[in-house]
Amino acid sequence: xxxxxxxxxxxxxxxxxxxxxxxxxxxxxxxxxxxxxxxxxxxxxxxxxxxxxxxxxxxxxxxxxxxxxxxxxxxxxxxxxxxxxxxxxxxxxxxxxxxxxxxxxxxxxxxxxxxxxxxxxxxxxxxxxxxxxxxxxxxxxxxxxxxxxxxxxxxxxxxxxxxxxxxxxxxxxxxxxxxxxxxxxxxxxxxxxxxxxxxxxxxxxxxxxxxxxxxxxxxxxxxxxxxxxx
Numbered sequence: 001x002x003x004x005x006x007x008x009x010x011x012x013x014x015x016x017x018x019x020x021x022x023x024x025x026x027x028x029x030x031x032x033x034x035x036x037x038x039x040x041x042x043x044x045x046x047x048x049x050x051x052x053x054x055x056x057x058x059x060x061x062x063x064x065x066x067x068x069x070x071x072x073x074x075x076x077x078x079x080x081x082x083x084x085x086x087x088x089x090x091x092x093x094x095x096x097x098x099x100x101x102x103x104x105x106x107x108x109x110x111x112x113x114x115x116x117x118x119x120x121x122x123x124x125x126x127x128x129x130x131x132x133x134x135x136x137x138x139x140x141x142x143x144x145x146x147x148x149x150x151x152x153x154x155x156x157x158x159x160x161x162x163x164x165x166x167x168x169x170x171x172x173x174x175x176x177x178x179x180x181x182x183x184x185x186x187x188x189x190x191x192x193x194x195x196x197x198x199x200x201x202x203x204x205x206x207x208x209x210x211x212x213x214x215x216x217x218x219x220x221x222x223x224x225x226x227x228x229x230x
Contacts, residue, residue, distance in 0.1 A: 050085065
């Protein structure tokens with residue numbers, strides 16, 4: 001990698017590092033290019049390192065016993081993935097697959113753990129990153145347990161918009177994959193999207209989504225804001 005890659009500086013994992021510290025990260029890293037649908041690792045593979053996505057998109061998912069895919073989350077440029085796996089004895093806990101042509105920085109486990117010992121700032125950043133993931137998964141468990149599909153979709157739309165910094169974007173995954181991520185089926189998601197569009201809350205055109213009424217979505221996503229099941 002070129003020294004002091006601006007892509008790497010945008011990663012929360014390395015926020016606040018000075019050029020010398022970034023150079024250490026880049027020195028141990030290896031660029032990985034992946035084709036669309038290429039699997040970067042499978043559940044149970046030895047956890048040889050973690051990744052920082054530089055371009056493209058990656059979905060992290062698990063497979064049920066009957067082969068049904070359940071998406072845990074979608075990784076966007078600047079975000080790291082498989083951080084927790086390097087601290088686990090059983091290897092990668094899920095699959096990682098490129099959603100499109102993607103580029104990532106691969107950081108080998110042993111070298112990265114040595115970096116954590118040398119650079120406390122990176123250690124603090126990885127703790128903060130893992131804490132955010134823990135909060136996200138706790139919110140997701142709450143959603144699946146207590147909220148209907150309308151409330152889950154509203155929260156997902158607001159979170160996605162906040163992450164992207166805008167209220168419109170092209171869906172990176174299929175609607176069937178989004179349904180899986182929200183813990184529902186494609187038919188129910190389609191009905192819910194139509195309901196949001198008919199209510200004037202959301203514009204849907206193919207994979208293009210645009211939030212039209214944030215207050216309505218906030219009210220729907222808030223505790224106790226669920227509507228009738230759809």
